[in-house]
Amino acid sequence: MRRPAFYSRSPRTPPPAAADAADQAQAHAPASAPAGRAGNAMQLAPLQSFDPRKGPLKKPGWQPGRRSFALLVLLSAALVGGALWAPRPGAKALTQKDIDAAVLRTLQTNTLPSPAAKAADIIRPSVVRVVSYGEEKNTPEARTQKRGRNLAKGKPPEAPNDGGPTGEVERGVGTGVVIVDKGLILTNLHVVAGADKIRVTFFDGLEAIATVTSVQPENDLAVLQAQKVPDDLIPATMRSTADLRPGDQVAAVGFPFGIGPSVSAGVVSGLKRSFRSPEGKQELGNLIQFDAAANPGNSGGPLINMDGEVLGIVTAILNPTQQRTFIGIAFAVPIENAAAAAGSPPF
Template sequence: MRRPAFYSRSPRTLPQAADPAADQAAVPSSEGGGRGAPPVPPDSLSHAKAGWQPGRRSFAFLLVLCAALVAGGATWWPRQGKALTQKDIDSAVLRTLQTQTLPSPAAKAAEIVRPSVVRVVGYGPEKATPEAKTQKRGRNMAKGKPPEAPSDEGPPGQVERGVGTGVVIVDKGVILTNLHVVAGAETIKVTFSDGLEAVATITGVQPENDLAVLQAQKIPDDLIPAVMRSTADLQPGDQVAAVGFPFGIGPSVSAGVVSGLKRSFRSPEGKQELGNLIQFDAAANPGNSGGPLINMDGEVLGIVTAILNPTQQRTFIGIGFAVPIENAASAAGSPPF
């Protein structure tokens, strides 16, 4: 335990100055038992009358020297500036904002979550559904290929069926994504932010929320999991950003706001209806599925799962949906809140 400081109860006092007259009276006489003072040389009589004592001249010189140093110190040392006022601080902040370009809140949030975002690719027999064909054309165009070019080859006898996004929630390589991103895939590969590519396996599913949990077989040494944030205090109008790989391009960032809460969505094929969704207007497209919807602190609020479009073009018209992170984390068997 740290001991408190101890202080003296009485202040230090300087000894009283000696009285020259008393000193002279106390000097014993060399004659007559102290009846007289010793003879004083003639040349020092004037000094004795003036009360001169040895060392006084030196002391006076030191006083003069100290006074000169104090007077010169005012010019040698810079004077203390005036105290800053709130007006001075506001003016400095305003000048900084006017002369320097600061990163946007979405840019800072995306940089925080970036190490936790992964690209998810499913390989297997090529699908012939309209949605699969649309995504294939989009991926080809994003790569600068003709829209109907053959899919990239994957493992022997397999082709790239779909591209999505995932987010690392445990540093052991546990990844959340959408079930429809990996459903039916014979091989799943994930690419981490540092470029490491690894095979992943499905370890858990939650079909009612279109969620899947992946386990990467190989992970980076310094893998950083995302921070998950409760949606209990989320409100319409709150700023959010979607991070992912639309049509395989990325990681891409789009910013917007929460448009609504507790929304429902039915897939275009009518096969499934999802409830309790977060509605947002940050741009999302095929390939964003499974990616994180984050707040401006880079914390994951939900998993992007669908976009609303009454046509078969599967393009974004301003309405996207995400599964709240409470449901997503429970799919991994570890509710965080």
């Protein structure tokens, strides 16, 4: 929100040129008459014209002076301005109906940018791709992510995972969001848990090794610190969820199956939801439920409003089967909890 403008309360002073002119006029003015006994200045009576044959001449009824001349100029300007702004004969006066029709015609003939597209442009410089390396997991989610990454690369679903550097196995792909310009990144704990090495890729393509600085297991959150950061790194803006309501528009930005950054849009479906992991090992509470498409790889990415502000961290999708595909229900940890994990609650 733009800050309101503040106006100076100091008295207005004349510009230097005007002040100099006033001083010169005062210097050349005739000296005033000496003060009388009562302390009041004495003024000389105005001289009258005199004709020896006819006597004193009559004072003219009006003489053009500075004030009269200024009034005459203002009156002339008003008359000219009125003539210019007066409606031409036969011209139709605009009505509210005419204005509404013009606005409607503009909306019908011009394509306006999508609110989700504008929001994604704002948050995109703060979104990072997070890849963990180490011993490959044998969980349903890990297998689903592997198949998705292979299909995205044009490989058979069960092809060996050789996407990482020599001697490293890419065990998981997720998303993170920069919250401090020194390289502090929020993501999900399950994205980086047990990793031997974590690599993040910034918006400009810069890759860097990252380390875990703090975790919040009860909310499946982890905070990363990148060892290198771009010179012009832009942190995300966080927004309180206190006024968030079901039906509000949101968008999820991330790297589903490593593809991205990808954007999906939807609405808030509910608040204060609970979710239990398919393995039944953990239950998360106070979650934001939303219907913007999310898949393995979106974990740790930002859930944003239409102003590009982060409302939460995408953490889970609901599935009645082991296929781990999106069916319309996803969850995000509110940003209040996520910021607390970083040690700096913003609200």
